[in-house]
Amino acid sequence: MSKPIIPIVPEQLVNDPSKGDGLGCHAGEKQMMDAAKSSGKGEVLQRYAQDYPKGPHDQPQSMCPAFGSLRVGLRMRRTATILSGSACCVYGLTFTSHFYGARRSVGYVPFNSETLVTGKLFEDIRDSVHEQADPNKYDAIVIINLCVPTASGVPLQLLPKEINGVRIIGIDVPGFGVPTHAEAKDVLAGAMLQYARHEIMAGPVQAPRTGVQTKPTITLLGEMFPADPAVIGAMLEPMDLAVGATVPTREWRELYQALDCKAVAAIHPFYTASIREFEAAGRPIVGSAPVGYEGTAAWLEAIGKATNTPQDRINAAKHKILPAIKAVLG
Template sequence: MEAPACSSAETMEEAARRAGQGSLLDRYKADYPVGPHDKPQSMCPAFGSLRTGLRMRRVATVLSGSACCVYGLTFVSHFYGARRSVGYVPFDSETLVTGKLFEDIREAVHKLADPAKYDAIVVTNLCVPTASGVPLRLLPDEIDGVRIVGIDVPGFGIPTHAEAKDVLASAMLSYARREVAAGPVPAPASGVEARPTVTLLGEMFPADPIGIGGMLAPLGLAAGPVVPCREWRELYSALDCGAVAAIHPFYTASIREFEAAGRPILPSAPVGVDGTNAWLEAVGDAFGLPQGKVEAAQNAVLPAMRGAFDAARIDGTITVSGYEGSELLVARLLIESGAKVPYVGTACAKTPWSAPDVEWLAAHDCEVRFRASLEDDLAVVEGLRPDLAIGTTPVVQKAKELGVPSLYFTNLISARPLMGIAGAGSLQQVVSAAMGNRDRMGRMRAFFDGVGHGDTAGIWEGDPNLRPDFRETNAKKMGKRERAKNAEAMI
């Protein structure tokens, strides 16, 4: 069944189910539930899985989808620093309907599978191939020793690009888990850690795993790989751990793979004094460590963290929103820094592993909204007029229009350490500097007041040519249509 490009999400989903993709979509609905609205406003979800694959060494990436989608995804991936080509298997209505597209994909994979260059090839179906039932599951598992991983990442099935990272990470973990079950596997290039490890689930600032490793060392433990991994062999080490820290709790499918491997899951993260204290307790419980040893680890880090917070206080009201999945952690850090955070919104879903953060934030008078819509975030900024709004691009734009200082979450907040002592004082400088811009933004707003809105939008050499008679006629037409629509609905 062919699904036309640029169809509605409902049409695409209906076509996908007719094409035999119902079980896949049902699994995605269970792993990544939406609501209260139908879909968060995020970039194309496939960007998340694409970027994850492009960061891995010796892994090739192939996309199958509409040419406009592939162009946009490759453009954004290279804008964010990808340094390799993205494979593309084009199609038209004939190859899609006749099944030739799948044959073209299989041929492309066979040509690309060079064990001297690659450990794995990731093939991704975008919306139209998924809706049309292109069966990537029928691709061979490996070709000349090169693993073939096929995933479907349709925009109508995966809510956010953050959760698409989980789709690829879990597919790779599943493949690696089968390899481990089949027999011995190669050791990572960096070697095998002699101490028991804690695998870190979720992308984070590069210094954070080092900081977490320092906190684990007094316990006789080490920080394991970060999932999504940077090379295939790290997947084996990630599975060979004593526990998994769900730093980003929305990696539902990956957590399922770790649980199938018998690994306990630790919620939340070592963020702030309270968060670090509770997290180290959870680590001690998971590994069955003596309480005295856990307390020694806590005493080694918590006093220094308190000192860092005392030296980097934040005074003001801040709202937080984003789609990266670490929004709750950032809100916790800001509150322990002294800020008042009445609202945090995230495009990701609520999971059992986000419960400690939700409870802590609620106890500190912070409303947490999962699957927050852009309208939710904008209404909060407009209603509260905080001292600082941290959010996505449209939230930052709205805040600036209101004269409210703002920071872009992804580039200015995510790109900083959040864990341990390094995280305790990492936000104060950038946040305080931004809040200090309120007077300057007020002057700018006054200077540009009335420009670019309503009749003054665009470029004018003189006054706009207003036609109130046209507006009145158009308003009457629209009113007539609305009355007819309401009358039809009542029949």
């Protein structure tokens, strides 16, 4: 006797994401992608495909990619983060964020098939953003469309760009368009840098909390261990350079500091959208990180060249750190 096949995902739901709140990562990437494209999200998905190529092994099995964006938002001061997605996804994402010590509420705008197809979900999101936009509490509110709202074309781009002085950042971070949480961090960091860059072009902006650096700075791109900026700062010192902001930043005003640099050290390789913003601001990008003997030598040379540092200072920076690395590596 043949065994019945359990219908884990009803076909109707697979073919039409608007049919309910029960879809998950298993719902069929192609169908979700097709639905999103026909709902007006084709351009953003095309950009993600170009920015974050999957490579020969396709998408790795990992936690929900949107966690990357959520984490970036939750780690910033005076920033509210709101999710728009299926309840099961939101449960998983909030659980993971609190497991990682978020100590911050995660906003959620629930939906059902009716609010999704009638456009009421978008109105609910807009209402919640208006309700939250208190300039005494927040510099920015981040709204993240998860898989189903993205596939259904919920138009976060139509939200006001600013309410009562609070910046509104709406991003689509679907698991079928952003490979892993690493790239999702860039989606939010890039969107924030773009917003901050336009603010800078429009007029004066806030200085960093610790004041403006007197030396030219190198912005570090990618999450760092706490000691990394100090160590890298010591390496840069002979070149008369200082470490500036680290992106993703911990506060909105640090975005201005990040853009106000002499060059950007792209320590992590995933930050394509952020790099695009730095390049638009005319900042040179130096890839890779100071790792190992040859790697550190090449990195210091590249930073020196990108910042027009005289060769004797570049050599001084190398002589300061390379013998110590050699001694450790043997």
